Amino acid sequence: MIKNLFVVAFRNLKKYPGYSLLNIFGLMIGITFSLFLIFYIRDELSYDQYHTKADRIYRLNSFIQESDREEMSSAITPFPTAPALQTKFPEVEQAVRLVPSPRILFKNGDVRLFEEKIYYTDSNYFKVFSGKIIEGNPNTALIAPKSIVLTESVAKKYFGKTTGLLAKTLVNDNNESFTVNAVMEDV
Known part of the structure; x- marks a missing residue:
């Protein structure tokens, strides 16, 4: 069964090389961005976890909106x-x-x-x-x-x-x- 799938996949690679390369390239980009996203989320969730009370520590941020400017955010209060x-x-x-x-x-x-x-x-x-x-x-x-x-x-x-x-x-x-x-x- 699996052997047949590989044979069909190989035939399609030979028969439609442009379409196959486009699919492989798209898969490669999708996997790469997924890995980057996983590593980013993992890093964000593990930030400052070495503190014993990490689950009870919060940081305040200020959001300042001036009339003619974009909103500014800062960790300064x-x-x-x-x-x-x-x-x-x-x-x-x-x-x-x-x-x-x-x-x-x-x-x-x-x-x-x-x-x-x-x-x-x-x-x-x-x-x-x-x-x-x-x-x-x-x-x-x-x-x-x-x-x-x-x-x-x-x-x-x-x-x-x-x-x-x-x-x-x-x-x-x-x-x-x-x-x-x-x-x-x-x-």
């Missing part, structure tokens, strides 16, 4: 939104603000480097987002003003190690000192 959400909606257990910072120069002795990915955040960051802490206490790491949590790679850049860094300081280009209260694994 007004600063008072997080406390207001916690106050007005009892379902919201924790709300964390992440504020990106532009490139900042940090120095530790002779080591002077620009850091690109700096975020200011609330003290309850580790109650919402999980990250493996190498050194320090995640519950108290961001409570004090001018506290800083370093990733492994950043700690190695400035101090050459990832342990024994609690209470060490980094100074930014405005001569503000930031105290290291925790070191976490790279994400």
Whole structure:
């Protein structure tokens, strides 16, 4: 039975080569786009799944419509939104603000480097987002003003190690000192 199907398919390939190539090309394009779609959906659904409470984390987006322009969307919301959400909606257990910072120069002795990915955040960051802490206490790491949590790679850049860094300081280009209260694994 299967042998007959292959024989008929081969005969049709020889008899109608243009039509056959068009069908094969269409099938190839369909399978390729299907695979791309599957990989895209899989990536979108697995985004940030390394957090232990990933199913309970939500991100707010703003949609701004100006009269003569297209609608703009952004993951930036007004600063008072997080406390207001916690106050007005009892379902919201924790709300964390992440504020990106532009490139900042940090120095530790002779080591002077620009850091690109700096975020200011609330003290309850580790109650919402999980990250493996190498050194320090995640519950108290961001409570004090001018506290800083370093990733492994950043700690190695400035101090050459990832342990024994609690209470060490980094100074930014405005001569503000930031105290290291925790070191976490790279994400």
